[in-house]
Amino acid sequence: MSAAVRAGIDRLAACGHPYLKGRRIGLVTNPTGITADFRTSVDVCSQLADAELTALFACEHGLYGQRQAGEKFGDETDERLGIPVFSLYGEHKKPTAEMLQTVDTVIFDIQDLGVRFFTYLSTLMYVMEMCALHGKSLLVLDRPNPLGGTAVEGGLLRKGYESMVGAWTMPIRTGMTIGELARMANDLRGLKCELDVIPLEGWTRAMEFTDTGLPWMMPSPNMPALDTVRVYAGTCFFEGTNLSEGRGTTRPFEWIGAPWIDGRQLAERMNGLGLAGVHFHPVYATPTFSKHQGVLCGGARLFVSDTAAYESVRTGLALLYEVQRLYPDRFEWLAPPKEGSRYFIDLLTGGIRCGN
Template sequence: MMSNSHVISGVDVLLAGHGPNLKDERLGLILHPASVTSDLTLSADALVRRGFSLKSLFGPQHGARGEKQDNMIESDHYTDRALGVRVHSLYGDVRKPTADMLDGLDAVLFDLQDVGVRVYTFVWTMALAMEACAEAGVRFIVLDRPNPIGGVVREGPVLRQGYESFVGLHPIPLRHGLTSGELARWLVRVRGIDVDLTVVPCMGWRRWMHWDDTGLPWVMPSPNLPTLSSCEAYPGMVLFEGTLVSEGRGTTRPFEMIGAPWLDPQALLQTVLGSLGEGVMLRPCHFEPTFQKHMNEVCGGVQLHVTDRD
C-alpha cells in the first residue's frame, strides 16, 4: 500500500502493477534492512504476499539483515526460516553470485538503498551481480531508489585505472549523483555489461531532492549511517577511514566527527578554519569510541555541521 509520499520507490511501483509482469518468474532478490516499501514492509515479505515467487535472497555487506555492525566483517550463507529460502552472502566467500546461486532463476531483483558515494559497496555488489546474470542468461531488474544526497552535485576524483577494488570497480566520481538504476544503465551502455536490464524507476523523484524532500521514511542502509546527517557528511568524512584518525565509528555520530587521542581540538580547528569552504561549520569536541579505532580512548577532534547542503 502506497503512502502519500512525494516519491514512490521502485518496489512500490512494481507492487502497484506498473513494472514488468514477473508473476510467473522465478526470482532472486538482493536486499538489506532498507529494502522496504513506503509502509516499512520488507520488500521480500511484500513481494511474497503479492504472489511473486521468490526462490532465493542475496545479502550485501553488513548482511541481508544488517546485523554486522563493524566494517569489513563477512557474512555466512543461511536459510531464511520465515520464507523458507536460501540467503546467499555476497560479502563472504564470494562477492559475485556464482552460477549455482543463479541456477533455476529467471530474474534477479536488486533493491538496495545506495548513498551516492563511490566507496559505498552496494553499487559494486550490483555491478558484479549484473556481470554474473549476463554470464548466466538471467534478467537483472533494478527496483530504483532515490539518491539520498541529491542528483545535481558531482564532485571528487574519478577512480583511476589500476586502482580498482570493491570500493570502486569503475571510473566514477567520489560523489556520483546517480541512482542505482541510472548507474546500472551506465554500466550497460558505457562499460559494456551485456545483461538483459530493466529499471523500475522511482516515481516523483527530482534531481534536486535530498532524502528529506522525498517524504519517504529513512531506514539506515548500513549500521554506521544511522541518520541523514551522517549520510550527508559521508562523501568527505569517509576518507578518514584510510587514516589513523577515528571517523566517529563507535559513537552515535559516525562520519560527523573525527578525532584521535593525540589531537588538540582547538589547535585542529585553527589549522583547518582557513581552508574551510562555505556551507559547513566545525565544533571542537571530545569523544570516546566504544569500538573500532581508539576504542575506550578519549579522542580530541571536531564535529562537522552541514549548514548548506547545496
C-alpha cells in the first residue's frame, strides 16, 4: 500500500528541483532521511542526474544515528562515496566557509519532533544563517510534525537564553513542520537566506505520523517510538536535574526516577493532581548508561490515555514541582558546566525555572 503522504525527499526523487541543476550539493541528513520506498536521502542525492553531491553534514547523533546524546565528534570521510562528512556537533555547530567551499546548494532532510530543544531545529537555524552569510541556497525537504499541526505548548524562549537546545524564539512545542519553521524563521529573523521548501503532499494538520504511511526511523537513539515523542516535550526537563529521564533503559523519557524515589508515592501524588489525559504508574529500573548507571531507580511512568487532552509541557512542569516537594533534600538542579554559564534547566525552559 502506498503512503498517504509524500515527504519532500519523495517529491525530490520524482521531480528534481530547479535549485539543483548543475549545482554542487551539500546534504544535512541522518537515518531519518528516507523515502517512502526506503531509499536514503544520501542515495537519492548522490544519484541526481543534474547535480553533484560533494559534501555531507552530520548533526547530533551522527550521520548514521550511531552516537549518544551530547557526544561530540569530528569530521570524517564517507567511505562509500569518498566525500567529506562535516561535523556540526563538535568544534563547530555551524557550517564554516571552508565546509561550504565546494557547495552551491545545501539540502536539509531530517525528521524533526516539533519540539524546540530537540537540537535538529537549532542546526537548521544555524545552517540558514551560514547559507545567507556565504551566499549559498538552501533547500529544505519537508517532513510531517510527528504529533500533527494543531497544538502548540510552552512559552517562548527569552532573549539571552539562546543555545543548542533553543536557537531562536519559538514555543517548546511548535505545532509546525520543519519546512514551515524554516520559512517563518527566515522571514521573521530577516536572514535573507535564499530558501525554498519542497512541501509535503497529502498531509493535513490533524495527521499524526502513524497516519502518514511513511516509515518511522528513530530520530535519535533515545527516541524509539511515537509514544516517546508524545511525552518528550515535558519529561526532557529532567535532563536539567539529578533524576534519570530514562536514558539507558528501553523506555527513555516515558519514565523518570532516581535511587531515592518511592515510585508508588510519586505515582499516587501525580494521579491525585487530575492532569488531563495521563496516568502515572510506579516503575523500578536500572539504567545501563547515563545518570544512575547500574543503580536501581524508583520512579513513575507516564501513560497517555487521551492524546487530544494531554498537555506534555504542563505535565512535565507539574512533575518537576511535585518531585521537588516530595524530596526537597535530594532533588537538585544540575550545576552549570562552567562558572557564569546558565543552568541547563533554564536553557530547556527558555528562561523560567520551575521551583527553587
